[in-house]
Amino acid sequence: MPAAGFPPAFTKQMAALLSTELDNFEASLATAPPVSIRVNPGKSAGLNHLPMDGPVPWHPDGRYLAERPSFTLDPLFHAGAYYVQEASSMFLYQALEQTTGPKRPLRILDLCAAPGGKTTLIASWMPAGSILVANEVIRSRVPVLKQNLGRWGHPAVFTCNYDPEAFLPLAGWFDVVVVDAPCSGEGLFRKNESASQEWSPENVLLCAARQKRILQVAQKLVGPGGALIYSTCTYNSSENDQNADWLVREKGMYANVLDIPAAWQIGERQPGYQFYPHKVKGEGFYLAPLRQLEPIRSDLKARREFRKMSAIHKKEVSLLKDWIEAPDQYFFLKTKSGEVCHAPAELEPALRLLDHALPAGVWLHETGQIKGSDFVPAHELALEQEILRKEFPAVALDEQQALQYLKKELLSLPVAGRGWQKVTYGGLALGWIRNLGNRFNNYFPTEQRIRMGLQVNDV
Numbered sequence: 001m002p003a004a005g006f007p008p009a010f011t012k013q014m015a016a017l018l019s020t021e022l023d024n025f026e027a028s029l030a031t032a033p034p035v036s037i038r039v040n041p042g043k044s045a046g047l048n049h050l051p052m053d054g055p056v057p058w059h060p061d062g063r064y065l066a067e068r069p070s071f072t073l074d075p076l077f078h079a080g081a082y083y084v085q086e087a088s089s090m091f092l093y094q095a096l097e098q099t100t101g102p103k104r105p106l107r108i109l110d111l112c113a114a115p116g117g118k119t120t121l122i123a124s125w126m127p128a129g130s131i132l133v134a135n136e137v138i139r140s141r142v143p144v145l146k147q148n149l150g151r152w153g154h155p156a157v158f159t160c161n162y163d164p165e166a167f168l169p170l171a172g173w174f175d176v177v178v179v180d181a182p183c184s185g186e187g188l189f190r191k192n193e194s195a196s197q198e199w200s201p202e203n204v205l206l207c208a209a210r211q212k213r214i215l216q217v218a219q220k221l222v223g224p225g226g227a228l229i230y231s232t233c234t235y236n237s238s239e240n241d242q243n244a245d246w247l248v249r250e251k252g253m254y255a256n257v258l259d260i261p262a263a264w265q266i267g268e269r270q271p272g273y274q275f276y277p278h279k280v281k282g283e284g285f286y287l288a289p290l291r292q293l294e295p296i297r298s299d300l301k302a303r304r305e306f307r308k309m310s311a312i313h314k315k316e317v318s319l320l321k322d323w324i325e326a327p328d329q330y331f332f333l334k335t336k337s338g339e340v341c342h343a344p345a346e347l348e349p350a351l352r353l354l355d356h357a358l359p360a361g362v363w364l365h366e367t368g369q370i371k372g373s374d375f376v377p378a379h380e381l382a383l384e385q386e387i388l389r390k391e392f393p394a395v396a397l398d399e400q401q402a403l404q405y406l407k408k409e410l411l412s413l414p415v416a417g418r419g420w421q422k423v424t425y426g427g428l429a430l431g432w433i434r435n436l437g438n439r440f441n442n443y444f445p446t447e448q449r450i451r452m453g454l455q456v457n458d459v
């Protein structure tokens with residue numbers, strides 16, 4: 001609890017919501033927040049060095065930790081072996097499992113995506129053949145989203161930077177839309193003391209109105225039978241129940257009832273689910289799983305070409321063959337300045353459609369740059385581990401070397417072969433080096449390097 005205590009209006013609101021449980025709720029806020037991670041099923045690595053403290057009940061890959069290690073100084077964190085995610089918010093997994101029907105390829109939009117916690121969860125959950133668009137409206141938050149998604153390394157996630165309204169040409173096109181809405185953050189008071197001092201009843205109403213505007217658009221984007229999942233990290237009913245209720249009453253959405261064990265102690269506040277820190281091992285969180293009943297069906301068709309990028313030449317494809325395990329499973333495009341990007345071949349029609357429906361499409365994955373007869377790989381190519389040739393030259397680093405690499409400090413390595421090499425730690429790629437014979441260059445992105453004392457990505 002903050003030294004100055006909570007704003008009186010907040011205590012009054014919580015007393016109305018919790019009645020006799022208020023003391024327990026306040027006592028829980030005086031305890032340390034639990035620490036949890038979600039393991040990346042796409043990147044298997046030994047995580048025995050982390051102080052594991054049992055599973056998160058509602059997510060198969062969620063794990064509590066007994067204490068908070070320095071994630072920044074763990075090379076496996078940088079390799080995308082896991083994501084540091086608050087446990088309650090992993091409940092999204094249950095909503096997806098139980099609201100989206102039989103497993104089939106899905107078109108999914110994560111409308112409020114940065115820094116990417118929910119996006120990485122959705123990516124690892126979604127059925128094969130699905131496409132996930134991760135949108136973040138605030139431009140300055142896009143780099144951290146791209147960085148986290150790059151580390152996660154899933155081939156079918158594509159980032160963009162639009163106001164929700166920009167998606168309206170795609171009305172009825174998505175099977176699932178997730179709105180993890182900007183909110184007053186009541187559920188994070190224990191983790192972020194200043195949040196409680198910024199709280200006010202007026203701000204709650206502003207947040208509720210903003211969420212309603214986002215939901216009004218989001219609801220139109222969901223095709224018949226599709227799911228709209230709305231979540232916040234707050235408790236008050238203006239931001240949560242009232243907005244979810246409005247979707248049910250005014251927009252004809254159906255409130256899906258999830259099958260959840262009573263032992264999980266999740267509050268049912270129809271049409272949603274409420275997490276309280278005195279009941280669950282996690283922070284405050286709210287989620288409403290809704291289904292689209294209105295028959296809005298998109299009749300958009302894919303166009304023939306991408307607007308600003310062209311196919312790469314045969315000669316360039318053969319250059320890439322030295323790098324890519326199965327080039328036929330991808331399509332490659334390049335910009336006028338020679339930057340090559342790629343995506344799975346099966347998603348090409350959907351990506352062409354997005355390219356025309358959105359002001360500037362979505363960002364495809366960076367492959368690298370063709371410079372004459374040379375190819376300079378993009379950092380994210382190393383981290384998208386499935387795409388690279390299995391026997392691509394690699395140098396396995398020990399922990400000390402891996403940290404030096406991630407800090408972009410000088411290090412000496414027994415690198416045998418000349419040219420590009422992938423550097424790995426614990427079996428996972430960290431990035432590239434290039435051996436020039438008398439020295440080698442460290443290609444880890446400068447803006448992502450570890451700066452000691454600054455916990456850049458501990459989320």
Ligand SMILES: C[S@@+](CC[C@H](N)C(=O)[O-])C[C@H]1O[C@@H](n2cnc3c(N)ncnc32)[C@H](O)[C@@H]1O
Pocket residue numbers: 111112113114115116117118119136137138141163164180181182183210214
């Ligand atoms: C709760 S955060 C999302 C957290 C993210 N889903 C995750 O799990 O890591 C809400 C996001 O909504 C974005 N946002 C703020 N105003 C918005 C608006 N008017 N429309 C859409 N998104 C907005 C914020 O920039 C922020 O990234």
